Amino acid sequence: MKNISYKSSPLKYFLVIFCLFFTAKANSLELSNYLFYVSIIAILLYLEALKKRSIPITKQLIVILFLITAFTFIQFLVFGRLTLGFLFDRFMLIIATYIVTKITKLEFFKILEEILYKLAVISLPLYVLQLINFNFLQFMIVKVQSVIPFLVENPNHSNIFIWGYQTQALSRNQGFMWEPGAFAAILLVGILINLIFNNFSLNKKLVFMLIALLTTLSTMGYIGLFVLLIFYLYNKRMKYFVISLPIILVISAIVINLPFMRNKIIDEYNNVDNKIYDVYNENRSKDMMSLGRMASFKVDIIDMMQSPIFGLGGNTEAKTTSNSIVVNKTNGLSLFLVTWGLLGFVLLLYSLIRLFKILLSFNRIKGVIFPVMTILILSFSNNVLQEPVFGVLILFSYFYKRPILWQKPLTL
Numbered sequence: 001m002k003n004i005s006y007k008s009s010p011l012k013y014f015l016v017i018f019c020l021f022f023t024a025k026a027n028s029l030e031l032s033n034y035l036f037y038v039s040i041i042a043i044l045l046y047l048e049a050l051k052k053r054s055i056p057i058t059k060q061l062i063v064i065l066f067l068i069t070a071f072t073f074i075q076f077l078v079f080g081r082l083t084l085g086f087l088f089d090r091f092m093l094i095i096a097t098y099i100v101t102k103i104t105k106l107e108f109f110k111i112l113e114e115i116l117y118k119l120a121v122i123s124l125p126l127y128v129l130q131l132i133n134f135n136f137l138q139f140m141i142v143k144v145q146s147v148i149p150f151l152v153e154n155p156n157h158s159n160i161f162i163w164g165y166q167t168q169a170l171s172r173n174q175g176f177m178w179e180p181g182a183f184a185a186i187l188l189v190g191i192l193i194n195l196i197f198n199n200f201s202l203n204k205k206l207v208f209m210l211i212a213l214l215t216t217l218s219t220m221g222y223i224g225l226f227v228l229l230i231f232y233l234y235n236k237r238m239k240y241f242v243i244s245l246p247i248i249l250v251i252s253a254i255v256i257n258l259p260f261m262r263n264k265i266i267d268e269y270n271n272v273d274n275k276i277y278d279v280y281n282e283n284r285s286k287d288m289m290s291l292g293r294m295a296s297f298k299v300d301i302i303d304m305m306q307s308p309i310f311g312l313g314g315n316t317e318a319k320t321t322s323n324s325i326v327v328n329k330t331n332g333l334s335l336f337l338v339t340w341g342l343l344g345f346v347l348l349l350y351s352l353i354r355l356f357k358i359l360l361s362f363n364r365i366k367g368v369i370f371p372v373m374t375i376l377i378l379s380f381s382n383n384v385l386q387e388p389v390f391g392v393l394i395l396f397s398y399f400y401k402r403p404i405l406w407q408k409p410l411t412l
Contacts, residue, residue, distance in 0.1 A: 121208050
């Protein structure tokens, strides 16, 4: 393994925790994107004032900001509305991502994996307690919520920063995220980082994150795990890959046919047209509804066809659901497509390939397509691509200046 120079500091840990905190979106405080942006910039200004940190403006940052501006201007020409609020929000996310990357550098991944491992460990005994004595667990959660601001008790959803639950999903482990599927998504990122930097060797952190992922009972999480398993086999000797692949496919078929997975997939597919009809039907009885992954994808693709190359950007009034009921769309990949169009999606793929080429090079791991597929799969089921942690993943390769010499091994 190559050696990578790094130096831990409380500031770096704080920045990564901060990114993870606002990615969780599990309580009212974490829902404020502008609080995240302002806090990150305030930290930089404070460090500048103390002369402890200076972050120059690079051409890469200018090019990306210009590119976002160009997209917004073209969307203005198409729809006749200049979405300055949308542009400002994206500017702030990019600048915050730039600051985090410049300060944490490659250690962002080390710290992220470490924190996710600890949160996975915390979630497991709480999940067991949730299964065997939910009333007692709920009593404890309410007590914590009563003394911490922003943790408002909700009869259907509760969160205390490090863990939460939903009453409609008591058989699943939600962890610190807003729902179990989102917890599975962020755990997949931690597992992926662990596999890459530990060269696929089995370790304690990997085991705990795998167990936590299994307890989410997430279809997307299991599919992503299957891709990572193929990724692992692909980097072993070819004969092992050829022998193991049929066995893995058989096991995967068995897992997919488990009742909670099979029924969920069938229900999702069969109800696509009914959900879309409810959205457009003027005589509907609901004021709010959740479309699910497949229906969200179909509606977003319909919207995207108004501007397939550059997307709609912040022109929400151009969406076919803008005058409809309040619609909760859960497909992050199609949301990215409808926002940035096919050109934006190509740039997303290019950015992820750049990122994983950097990370895989440290152990000479092959198969960059597998981690890219993992990110796309987890984003298909969750609106995560616009969140801070994933913003760093997407833009990291442009803001990270790779060192020439590595002096100390980076072990995760």
